[in-house]
Amino acid sequence: MKFTLDWLKAHLDTDASLEEICDKLTAIGLEIEGVEDRAATYAPFKVAYVESAEKHPDADKLKVCQVKTADHGTLQIVCGAPNAKAGMKVIFAPNGSYIPGLDITLKKAEIRGVESNGMMVSEKEMLLSDEHKGIIEVDEKHEIGTPMAEIYGLVDPVIEINLTPNRADCAGVYGIARDLAAAGMGTLKPVHYHPLGGTYKSSIGVKIEDEGCVHFVGREIKNIKNGPSPDWMQALLKAVGLRPINALVDITNFINLDHARPLHVYDADKINGDIVAKSAQGGEDLDALNDKSYTLLEGSLVITDSNGVIGLAGIVGGTSTSSELETTNIFLECAYFEPSRIARTGRDLGVNSDARYRFERGVDPEFTRPAMDLFTHLVFEICGTPDTKVSEVVEAGAPIEWRREINYDPSYFENLIGFEVEAHTQKTILHSLGFTIADSGKGWVINPPSWRGDVEGKADITEEIARIIGLDALPAVSVRADDATTKGAETLILSRVRAARAALTSRGLDECVSWSFTGENQARAFGCNDNALTALSLKNPISNEMNVMRPSALPLLIEAATRNSARGFAGAALCEIGPVFKGVKPEDQVSVASGIRAGAAFGRHWADKDATRSVDLYDAKADALAALEAAGAPAANAQVRTGAAEYFHPGRSGVIALGKTIIAQFGELHPAVLEELNVKFPVVGFEVFLENIPAAKKKSVAKPMLTLEPLQPLTKDFAFIVDESREAIDVLRAAMAADKKLISGGNIFDIYQGKGVDEGKKSVAIALTLQPRGESLTDKDIEALIKSVSDIVEKKCGGVLRG
């Protein structure tokens, strides 16, 4: 919402400075978006006189002018404007000034070898219009040195406020003045509008056939003379960014901005029959005054005459009945439309207007007649002829019932806001805002004014008082002392997220935050089936690459690795701990710690010839296990088996499970998936399903008592020949089961195939840690152990102890 200071002062009698007014506006909830002090912006630009204009020696279209200025003497300026000539008065911009239309600051220049100081400007360069055919020529009556702002009426600062949707009343300058007056910024000037009776019956009637139009009043005015609106009105409209059209249209625009009251004026001679507000059937076409055409939807609220649709109700009129310069007879529409209907029609057809803006926020239902009288007066004043005559008002419907009572106890203010405001102060503020108050004995009964449809309950009343007093008065009371929690503040999942993050980043993965959406192909490749794809597709995506809620973060991380690689940073190691989606219900969203490693494990290194090896599934497995352990999963007890999702390599991937519950999966990405994503380097990845980790059974955080064995442990190595398909971990598990008390640890330290081992077999070398308890081990003990280990491995895995 834009207005000028003078416009405001037409309604507000005040001595306050611009700065004070702006500060107050922000303080009462009408936040200043910007103030354009045009006098300051245009201060450098003044009238100058072109003494001579000669052709540039090296350029046909340029002229070298000698220009007499007020502050800089006579200057040489090279100018390309076709209308530059000796003897004209121009607007001169000196070196060092900022040209708003070009967004440059002028410097002394040399143009084709000729010195040029400053410039003579066009209207476009001054942001006055789109006119750029030539430089501005000002009337010769203006003295050299006259500020441009004076000639163009640009001394009045333009104020823009950021109007919140609840304050429809302040979509007009008068409403803003009323708020400022209530806040002590001056006195509100009364608006004079006398009801004007008609002298004849309107030839056009009005009807309502859809409840979306609640109240419709109209009036015919005959024998007027349209023309340009007066300079003062044009200046105000231009200042707030509206293009003056003709007096009739300008008057409606002016009242719209002045009183937040949209009106529409028709050329009465172009209307056939009565005017009816009703629903569109759908399919009708309308050429609108905003130079666009619309095909209406069923249920759009429209204005019609007997020829059909002549306007979108409360939004924009049609060209077929518009008032033009030649118009002599008019019909004025002043209606109240249901805000939600205007919003819906506007949204469905994608049309915005100043009228829609106000109607959908709710205009003052009691201002229909006054607005009509204001308009009539202005038409008389600006377009009146001796023969002008005004019809009686035609009316359909009635104002909406806007009156309501709010029970309010003045002590509620302190209860809700936290500081005391005396009852009589509260009353004064409410009165000044137009509220009426009756004392019921048990508190107040408050009636909000007709223009404050947003005030519904007692909390709204406190807001009115608080904002007028100013929230600077609000004390700050700490909530630290209360309710210090003895439980952790985190949820279980959040703790896991945090721990997994720490574990993965400490293992060298960079944590990313990538989009929650991905493309359809990516979603399909990562396990999204047809049903899920339909349910999870955005109806209005930003692009086709971002149109499905992701079933996995892996495709986004892989694409990130590709982007990094393209920038010259290959071998990314990335993780993300975030949501993935299986469906649209809350429980279908799960938290997953995901990560990938791409390309070579490390760069070349002098001490490590193996550093540049490709990442492999064991890197991903280590990541997954680290995240699981950090997140509190009993990773040591988990089973590792095949069965990872189809986007992993079938032979080089696995899941980590507790019983039937899969808590993680890891492996090489499937080559077909990498091909689909156009990835040229190896990628391994993992996903840890944080919700699937069982909650710790033990409530206590105390750890069991530690007993330290005095005797040293010893290590015994074994090598078994097994089938090459046998998982090595089976051998170790079997061996460790030989004596659970004595064997305290084990490790697979070599896998060998080749010379000395039969085809189809492999050697698995394991080291068992033996912890003697109480007494040292004898040779006999050890022999017995070797036997039981080799027996059990043979029995369970068909393993033969290697000699």
Next chain:
Amino acid sequence: MSDINALKTELSTEIEAATDLAALDEVRVSVLGKKGRITALMKTLGRMDPEERKTTGQALNVLKDEIAALIKRQESALKKQAMDVRLASETLDISLPPRPERKGHVHPISQTIEEMVTIFASMGFSVAEGPDIEDDWHNFTALNFPPGHPAREMQDTFFLPDDESEQGERAKKLLRTHTSSVQIRNMTEIAKTGAPPIKTICFGRTYRSDYDMTHTPMFHQMECLFIDKDVTMAHLKGCLTDFVRTFFALDDLPVRFRPSFFPFVEPGAEVDIGYVKNKDGSIKLGKAPEGQEQKWMEILGSGMVHPNVLKNCGIDPEEYQGFAFGCGIERIAMLKYGIPDLRTFFDCDVRWLAHYGFSSIDRPNAATGQ
């Protein structure tokens, strides 16, 4: 006795002449061994008369100890010499880089969230959670956005197909446009089984269909909610002031409340924090020094929870009241850590992550305050 003195001189010379450990050992054996020279002299004592035996014996013992000490000293000297020789040949190029290890980084959004949880935990708040895919009821209607209200259009919403297993507004699926929907779930849940106080924070991904210099279709918000019988707007100001001052580590950070409008609060206020503009155009958060202009920037929205919202969640607004506030996480992270461009948060550029990210061991905690 002169024999003994002569022997001492002789042996000392021999010990000094031994230039390696083997030669020294030879000397030791030739002196103190079973057939050694001092050992041989000791054996002669038995043939002496008691008086002589006593004096000679004493002298020999002294000699023996002295020689042993000399040998030991020479041995240390030789060992040290040998060590020096070895060390002189054992040099490595210390300029070579050590074996590689990867360093990962925590994303600034995570860092900021962990900081906020730490700060609010110290004020007695705990974390609440809710889904990213919401329905029209939780995201709008329950928050007092009536259907068709222009306030709904302030937020460009992403829509999903209707959930056919649900009815009405709950079937209309969308991506939450703010974390305020978590308030609704949180309050509804608590109202079902109990009653306030409710003192929670939530944070997470939020979505709006907007993508330009200063908007991304996904971003993060945090939200704070405190409902009890006597929570006032002054508590809101206190809580917020404590939060922003702790978060930005500025004890005198000015905080300003301005009346504003959000459908789910009444009264509503926007909150500004103070800064000054430096000569080079950069900004510095904090109180303006004498003579400099105090500037303000909007940082979050807040207010007293609207009675309609409490009612929608099954909480009696005649009995309970409270405040809520929320802010964009990227915005405060950008301010605190000097990150210039919102869009870069989601690009996963490893150079950006290494530069703006945080160490895995630098996790926020109550001791660091942030």
